[in-house]
Amino acid sequence: MRITKVEILKLSKGITVHAGPIKWLWVRLHTDAGLIGLGETYPSPGAEGSVVLDSLAPILLGRDPSEIDKLWADMFLAVSYAGWAGAELRAISAIDIALWDLAGKASGQPIYKLLGGASRKTIPTYNTCYDHLDFMKEPVRLAESLLESGIRAMKIWPFDSIARQTGGNFISPAQMKEGLQPLRAIRERFGDQMDVAMEFHGLWTLPCAIQIAQELEPFKPMWLEEMLPQDNLPAYDRLARSTRLPLCLSERLMSRWGFREVMERGAAQFIMPDICWTGGISEAKKVSTMAETYYLPVAPHNCGGPVLHAASLHLAANLPNLKIIETVRRHYDDEYLNIISPTLSPVNGEFPLPPGPGLGVELDNAVFKRPDLMIQSIS
Numbered sequence: 001m002r003i004t005k006v007e008i009l010k011l012s013k014g015i016t017v018h019a020g021p022i023k024w025l026w027v028r029l030h031t032d033a034g035l036i037g038l039g040e041t042y043p044s045p046g047a048e049g050s051v052v053l054d055s056l057a058p059i060l061l062g063r064d065p066s067e068i069d070k071l072w073a074d075m076f077l078a079v080s081y082a083g084w085a086g087a088e089l090r091a092i093s094a095i096d097i098a099l100w101d102l103a104g105k106a107s108g109q110p111i112y113k114l115l116g117g118a119s120r121k122t123i124p125t126y127n128t129c130y131d132h133l134d135f136m137k138e139p140v141r142l143a144e145s146l147l148e149s150g151i152r153a154m155k156i157w158p159f160d161s162i163a164r165q166t167g168g169n170f171i172s173p174a175q176m177k178e179g180l181q182p183l184r185a186i187r188e189r190f191g192d193q194m195d196v197a198m199e200f201h202g203l204w205t206l207p208c209a210i211q212i213a214q215e216l217e218p219f220k221p222m223w224l225e226e227m228l229p230q231d232n233l234p235a236y237d238r239l240a241r242s243t244r245l246p247l248c249l250s251e252r253l254m255s256r257w258g259f260r261e262v263m264e265r266g267a268a269q270f271i272m273p274d275i276c277w278t279g280g281i282s283e284a285k286k287v288s289t290m291a292e293t294y295y296l297p298v299a300p301h302n303c304g305g306p307v308l309h310a311a312s313l314h315l316a317a318n319l320p321n322l323k324i325i326e327t328v329r330r331h332y333d334d335e336y337l338n339i340i341s342p343t344l345s346p347v348n349g350e351f352p353l354p355p356g357p358g359l360g361v362e363l364d365n366a367v368f369k370r371p372d373l374m375i376q377s378i379s
C-alpha cells in the first residue's frame with residue numbers, strides 16, 4: 001500500500017467546543033488500496049495545514065503508511081528547526097493519527113489492538129466541566145447530575161477568574177474562599193463519592209500556587225493541574241515539595257523530550273499528554289511507556305475535537321498505566337453530533353472499548369455538505 005494523496009480539511013466557521021469556537025484541521029491520507037486514514041489537530045489550521053502540505057506531504061507521497069515509526073522520524077527530522085513543538089509537531093500529530101487509522105483499516109483491527117491490546121474491559125473517565133450547569137453557580141447540581149449518569153470524577157477551574165483579575169500575583173482571603181467554594185460544597189454534599197481534579201491553566205505565580213495548594217489539602221482533590229506555566233521545571237519542583245497533593249503535567253509538554261525532564265525531576269505524579277499536540281498516538285504511547293519506568297500513571301488530555309476523542313479512547317484502552325481519561329459530556333452528547341460518527345459515549349459512567357477498524361469513527365456526511373468546508377490536497 002502506498003500513500004497517493006495528502007488532503008487537509010478545515011471549517012472556516014470552526015466548531016463550538018469547550019464553550020467557544022475552535023478551528024480544527026483534519027488530515028486525510030489516501031492510498032492506492034482505496035483506504036483513507038483520518039487525523040486531526042488544532043487550533044491553528046492555517047499554520048498546521050501549511051506544514052502538512054508544504055513540508056510533510058513530500059515525505060509521505062509514495063511511501064508505505066505501515067512504516068509509522070520511520071515516517072514519524074523522517075517528518076520530525078524535516079521540521080527539526082522547530083525543536084519539539086509548534087505547528088510542526090501538531091501537523092505531525094495529525095498525520096500520525098491518520099497513519100494509525102490506516103494501519104487499523106488495513107488489518108481490520110481497532111487501533112488499541114495494534115498498540116498491544118486492551119488492558120481493561122471498560123475505560124474510567126472524569127468529566128471536564130464545560131457543561132450546561134455552571135460549576136461556580138451550581139457545583140452540587142452538576143456533581144449530582146454526573147453521579148446520576150455514573151461518572152464519579154470531574155474537573156473544575158474555580159481559581160481561573162481570580163487569576164485573571166490579579167494576574168496570578170496575589171489572592172485575597174475573600175478570593176481564596178470563593179475559589180475553594182465549589183470543591184467545599186461538593187465535599188460537604190457527597191463526601192468522597194466524587195473525585196475532583198483542580199485545573200489552573202498555568203495562570204499563577206509560585207507563591208500563590210503554594211498558598212492555594214495548601215488551602216486545598218484538606219479537601220483532597222484528585223490532582224492539581226498546571227498551577228504554573230510549563231517553562232521552568234525547577235519552579236515545579238518547589239511547588240511539588242511544598243504540598244502533599246499530587247501535581248498533574250501537562251498537555252503543554254511536547255514529545256518524549258518535553259516529558260523527559262518532568263519525569264526525571266519527579267515534578268509530577270500524573271502525566272497528561274495530548275495526542276493531537278505532543279506527536280500523535282505514537283508519541284503519546286512512547287511518553288506513557290516512559291512514564292511506566294518512573295512508576296507514573298497517565299491521564300490522557302482529551303478536551304479537543306472528535307478525532308482526538310476516538311484516538312484517546314484507543315490509547316486509554318491499551319495503556320497498562322492508565323489512571324483515567326478526560327472526556328466532556330457536552331462534546332459527545334452535543335457538539336460532536338453531525339461532525340463525527342459514532343460520537344463514542346460512556347455507558348454507566350465508563351467508556352466501552354472503542355470500535356474499529358482503525359479509529360472506528362469517520363467524519364459525518366454533514367461535514368462534507370457544509371458551505372464553510374475548505375479542502376486542499378497534494379498528490
Ligand SMILES: [Mg+2]
Nearest residue numbers: 199225226251
Ligand atoms: Mg489542562
